[in-house]
Amino acid sequence: MHVNEIDMEALANFLRTGRYTQDCTEAIQALNVALTHKPYSNMVTVGRSVFTPDGAQDLRGGVEMWHGIFHTVRLGQQQLFVNVDKSAGAFVKGGSAIELMRSIAPRWNLSQSLDRREKDAIETVLKGCFFRVTHRGKQFKRKYKMTQLSRAGADDTWFDHTTNDGGTRKVSVEEYYTHTYNAKLHYPRAPCFGVPGRNNTIAYFPAELCYFESGQPYKKKLNDEQVALMLRAASMKPEPRIQKIKQSIQTLDFRNNPFLAAFGMSISDRMADVPARVLQAPRIEFARGVKVVPRQGTWELNASQQYLGGATLRSWGILVFENEGRLHRGKVESFIRRLVQVLSTAGLNVVMMEPPIGYTQPQGSIDKEIGVARRRIENVCKGPIQLLIAILPGKGLMYPDIKAYCETTELGIMTQCALALKIEKANDAYCRLLGMKIVAKLGGTVSRLEENSLGFIERGRTLVVGADVTHAAPGETDRPSIASVVALVDDCGFRHIGRIQRQPSQGVGAVEVIEGLPALMMDLIASYKQIMKHHPQRILFYRDGVSESQFPEILRTEVKAIKIACHQIDPKYKPAVTFIVVKKRHNTRFFPMDRQNSDRSGNCESGTVVDTVISHPTEFDFYLQSHAGLQGTSRCAQYCVLYDENKFSSDDLQQLTFNLCHVYSRCSKATSIVPAVQYAHLLAYRARCYRDVGVNTDRPEAMPIADDLKNTMFFV
Template structure:
């Protein structure tokens, strides 16, 4: 954080301008949208309020276009109460709030922008009381007093004379402020009471409340998104990374009042301090010998992009690491021109010894490279200091992820206590900005009415099982057993480490379990081939395929592949078997599990094998899913998987759509496509839905008469875009089967990435201390007017369980709260991979799995791409289009 001179130089110019409003299409307006914490706020709603002479909106929710509540909430289920991490706002501002657009040039990060704003807001010529004005660090400022008149804009010159040795003028910034609108918070209160519409004024009011609540903490602490972080209690994750705890906060509209949603968070930061010590922690050892190329890459992966300072006198100029030198400071050479104009070649070590009389202790360590005026400039690591509070944006390795999970997965009662303690860090009672705006926040969490829905019975071939706390036993026969007439084992492990006798024992036991489950197994001793992990995998697969087909005299149905551990070969094997012409169904396992196999392990594998080969493990009775069983219904799940943190920016996203192809929502088919990087809207949804409806018709003999669509991965600010694109694409796909074919559609957003946490009352929890499966919340803290509810459908295993938020964008099937909540909960019990209820509907989970599989195909370079003319072409560096899975398995559940 730059230090600001206590008496900065400020220049002010004023002048009349036309009424100014930010362009909604500009990047600045996009930043604005990220700060409006409202479940269905479209981007247009974040523009300035509708002019007073516009036609008023008289229907609540009309501005968003999302489905409205069909009733006052559900009634079925056992009534209970839960504590929610929502703290009521006891008072809202009573005075009008003035909204201003702020532009700072040159562009700078939000944290530095807040420093400039803090300097500006303390100027007597600008504001009488700086606590009456708040700023989001980007482009929005709100004040409860008028800063400038409507007809003028003001321009300020701010010079942060911070004494860091920067070049003259480097810290001079131009700040332009223009009036946008006057916000009447009373409109928001009318909306909360369901006595008025949700206007753009309401959205901007919520945005102003959010910025007022977070201005103090965001100005004083490291922040990411809506969370602030503190180094207090940091936990070392290894590899130069540490975990910081944080606090998330967001204003949310509820039933008749607003709440601030507060939750604990954690994320990874780069170790700060002396750069040499950070290097040692990153490498896991004190390095006195020159680093190898692998070690340099490892260091760059962690440190590249980090800001550091130099220990050389009073200068505190900051630099950003662009690379590390390939050699140590003693062997990194450059040309030095002396005062007489003579050039000599010296090492970085020699230069610092001559110029600053600094003798290096670790001359073999690589230097930190930063961008210079003409070339990269290097500094000895031990003379550099990594600035604290720098977020580690890259993907954590497996060990770091495991440590992060261990220290963040805390029991519900401990998380509840931690959230309460976080109020001390936020210190709302002594927040001068909140007091100036007239906002009071309760220190008590909301007690929310909830209901516990009854679990459905699970039907097998020879009976039913009633779930107990979200789980049940699979003892007898599956509902429908498949036939396994031809299978083989391919083992990527040395025979002396995984003997043939051990594998044969496993196959006999597995064959027995499969037979008991109702499958027809032709042989309990399939051929076994040992393969070289570093050989030609395709050749090894084709070899075992030919061997099995000769032995069984029929095509190979299942290839079991055994790996020594969680092998990097897994994606390669899946890619080859599922996208090549062979079209092999595979089931993978580790040799460790095979060697110590037991009946329970074999039963879990049998669930997947039977499903992959066309069988059905279990289903729900028709009375549990009347919406589906009484009329042919297409249940669809969709998801878009984006490149993970640290991956190439241009790396494509993967979109997947999975749909049921029977009248009991037990069998599914999937389609997967590659599309533009980080594009959330599924670009080719119309053709995917058309193909899925064709497949449904081919299997069942009729078209679906209605559609239930669960869509995952959509943020609140994208609801309007999804309504205008994906819903339209589904309708257009249906019309391709005839203008009179228009099955009613219910489109539901499925959200797991939220910060609502529910804590059960005494005696109301499961064994993990979480809410019991079937707990649903649809009042008090949910959307004031729109059809939305939280459902916790699974039993807790580790840490605090997260419920799923279901938000209905369109409902042409006229669900009631009870009917949709119970149907969704019941569907969570038909996941074929395990006898437990899921936290989300299986259709969405299958879409997750298929999207991950598509990522494997893309990463392993075996993605045939449709060129739009029905031809399959070779993949290119950025392939876009449908991924062609082998026709032999494309309509089976190969992705589970």
């Protein structure tokens, strides 16, 4: 038998000289096999992480969170590293099928049949999971894959049974198991698990005779409550996370791993010390020369700070999607007075000080209620509506419907949603944050950076672009992917516009190329020229959502697409392009060496940058933690420069990227990634709202946005 030989010298030569060959890829793959073979054999494996049920935490709905260990070989500068980190994963609970079903539908009375909603919930969680049966004895090890849940209980689920004389008769599942296996069912009205049978039939097993083994990954979308529980359970401050990683290294037990020894691999159990720098934060500039110095990635908003470029609010109103008995008109009026005062003090010209208020509780479509509110506002304010503030009873309730109707129809109504609970407790701080978004939506500018902080952009004619492709949640195979592209269209880093496009879902592991990027870029460049009165001469393109294995394809297709867009505008138009991939889904974590070099949360300080030792041996990349730590251990962003005609130095690009993170319309904090990419995420989320309420997105071209909103920041 022929066994392929791995040329490890090719990898060593690459680390010394930077000469990369296919042998290097094979060598890294072989090292990863040696590294992971032992833990993969002994623990539950999902991706590059291994999990155990120790300390599992309930996420409700039949799902629990397991703690795990991520580990993989990584290239560094002149040496190799093993990247180890804690991980967390969602798994279907193991055990009795009846108990599992009860955890999904806790109100189910076992003496009665499931109602439609309970049945759908159980089937959503368990469909595709493997189970075993108890009525055949412990020696029977076969697993079955659940494909459906019976509509009725075992006492009312029937099939054709072949009798001893060769005939057939209808028998219930309950009767069959009682007579054939002497299995008396205690819960005959509990449903059955259906699996593929012979001759395209479905074979049914009574739920109480089934059990699920633990360790089955939950591959479907978690609900909001489960996400919150998982984030809370998985979040860990830096110091406890360090201890957890050290425990993980002990669990992996590199020194006693025979497969590593066979490869001659020796791995230190000590974390690597890497040199880092902390970039100086830019000063934030407001109107009248007021400047603020960020502290640990954040700055305070107060009454002394006026918007740099204000706007005028003439025609606006409030629509409350709540019973007036629950949210009293007086509360809403008090909120409006406070909001108007804050906006006016900050420099927004509020012409209509007492906007009209309407209440509604729609039972079906909201179109009529919004139409009535629009006409009322325009009659009272004597002009086309500029802004509708929608007060909602709860998070997510009616939000998609409101956004889809107001932003994709010819109405083109700018909206700002707020929760009733927030309105009741509104203070100046809340109104200032809300005001930032309102000003951005009206075309104003909240703040900018001190002069020369964005030198590359301030010197003129630079288009900063953020792009992402998001896919449907696990299990939503019929949903399309969404490509979102957002561009900066001023010289102070604040005003952005965006475009979204539906494209076919490409499946797990497929290349995430943005289809139709030339048309999207031509549209954005044309809008830039319309606003700035000239074409951009430089393009700085930040691309999110791309894994390392996809770099060559993205570089080949999307840089070319940008060039095609420019050529189609004018064959002589050739702006210099820099193409950067932004990565947040990685497992690299940095910890300060001592308390003096950490922020209040114990994380590295805002502005920490690492570009040596663990960065790529030959490529232009760096890690930047631009934001302040809020919860758990901060995750820095990795920026990988794939193409650079602007010939950036490392220092210049790092400082520019960090500075850009301080100009954001939704909060007074530095963002974790450049705002253009952050806005691309928001725009993609907005596109999912349109999709969820049935807006026609089956066409491959750009998704419909009302003309009056296309060149605004409606998505913030």
